Amino acid sequence: TILAMPKLKETAIIALASFCVCNFQDNMETNTTKYSVALCTYNGSKLLPEQLSSILKQSAPPHQIVVCDDGSTDQTNQIVNDFMMRFPAILWKHVVNTENLGVVRNFEKAIGLCEEEIVFLSDQDDVWMPEKASKILQFFGNHRFSIVFSDAQLVDEQLNDLKITMFERVGLKKKYLQRFHRKHFGIFLLLSGHFVTGATMAFRKKIVEQLMPVPHSPWFLHDGWIATAGACMDEVSFIPEPLILYRQHQSQAVGASLNLSEKDTPKAKQGKLSLWFGLLRNKPPI
Numbered sequence: 001t002i003l004a005m006p007k008l009k010e011t012a013i014i015a016l017a018s019f020c021v022c023n024f025q026d027n028m029e030t031n032t033t034k035y036s037v038a039l040c041t042y043n044g045s046k047l048l049p050e051q052l053s054s055i056l057k058q059s060a061p062p063h064q065i066v067v068c069d070d071g072s073t074d075q076t077n078q079i080v081n082d083f084m085m086r087f088p089a090i091l092w093k094h095v096v097n098t099e100n101l102g103v104v105r106n107f108e109k110a111i112g113l114c115e116e117e118i119v120f121l122s123d124q125d126d127v128w129m130p131e132k133a134s135k136i137l138q139f140f141g142n143h144r145f146s147i148v149f150s151d152a153q154l155v156d157e158q159l160n161d162l163k164i165t166m167f168e169r170v171g172l173k174k175k176y177l178q179r180f181h182r183k184h185f186g187i188f189l190l191l192s193g194h195f196v197t198g199a200t201m202a203f204r205k206k207i208v209e210q211l212m213p214v215p216h217s218p219w220f221l222h223d224g225w226i227a228t229a230g231a232c233m234d235e236v237s238f239i240p241e242p243l244i245l246y247r248q249h250q251s252q253a254v255g256a257s258l259n260l261s262e263k264d265t266p267k268a269k270q271g272k273l274s275l276w277f278g279l280l281r282n283k284p285p286i
Contacts, residue, residue, distance in 0.1 A: 033137045034063035035202070036114035037122050040106045041067060044124035045075040047157075047247065052083050054127045056090075060134040062120070064091040068110040071100045076124075091115070104214050107198065107222045111208065119205050121198040121223065125247050126152075127159065132243040136202045145237040146207035147230040150200040152246035165242050170195045177240055186236060190228045198223035200244055207235055 037055055041048060055062060067080050077096055084092045093113050101109065111119060118140060120133065132150075139148055152166040167177075172195045180186040190196065201223055207230065214225045230236040 033060075033118065033141070034116045035118035035120055035133065035137065036064040036066060036116040036205075037062045037120045038107065038110035038114050039065060039067050039122040039124065040070065040103065040110055041072060041076050041080070041124045042070040042100075042103075042106075043072045043074045043076060045072070045079055047125040048076055048079050049083075050127055050159075051122065051124055052079075054129075055122065056083075056087060057130060058128065058133040059131055060137055062090065062133070063116055064093070064114065066093040066110050066113045067095070068106050068113070069094070069096045070102070070106045071097055104222045108213055111205070111212070114205060117205055118202060119208070120202040123197075123199045125249070126199050127155075127245040127247075129243050129245070135239060135243060139237075139239060140202075140204070143237060146204040146235040147226060148202055148237050148239060149196045149227065150239040150243040151241055152197065152200050152244045153242035154248055155245045157247060157249040159245055159247070162248065166197065166200075166246055167195060167240070174240075177238065180238065181234075186231045187228060190224070190231055190236075196223055196227040197246070198226075199246060201226065203230070207233070 039051075039055075044051075052065075055065065069077055069080070077094070080094050084090075084094060095109070095113065097106065097109075107121065111121075118137065120136070122128075136148060136150070139145075154162040154164050154166060154169060156162060172189070176189055180189065198221075203226065208226055211226055211229045214220065214222050217225075220228065227236055
């Protein structure tokens, strides 16, 4: 269990967020594309205030923030309530699960509660760069794709730069990205390694609703499933620049720890290939 952060630090972060979004109403009026944020929490009180603050400080602020808590026993839900009181211009939904759903089902629930057509996924422990939302919204405005992910800058728990991005860490070379949209190559890449994290993902909800529920599989979490199944529909693309600070620490659910060059076990390879061909034969209707 993560220890709750000192009240003084928590209050200071919330106050900073309040100062930085003093013109929030004006920003909302100039942001013509509304979007929801689906944020899942579990005992995240130590790092959650910085994540929420970075979302609220976006140059294109969200219209809605959905928080699904999976039964936290620390101060996580009190922190969410404090932000809700301080930022009433946001349309908030805060749900505390009566039983622990796990990360995949909790994100499914949060996505289902989002009301806007564009949905951004968010972990509880990262930091969004100020232009993340505006760059992704601009991407959607200029491209037909319905699912997009980006690179991420790896940092430690104190946000010290680790001098490497997520794409670099997993060995996702530029030449691979240049071939991403060639027939089936993006699917092959997605099945070869973990380089799409939900923390960098956004999508058009009407497409992703067709991919729910996430199948019970040892090969995918919700983000890997959305990306791979979406790629079978030719609905996935990427922004090759880091748009978040992606914290690496012991208590996170998943980190940037796998490499495309690491060999799968024969069982894992067989399972992924079976799922790949199943997806290709049974593309969800668009």
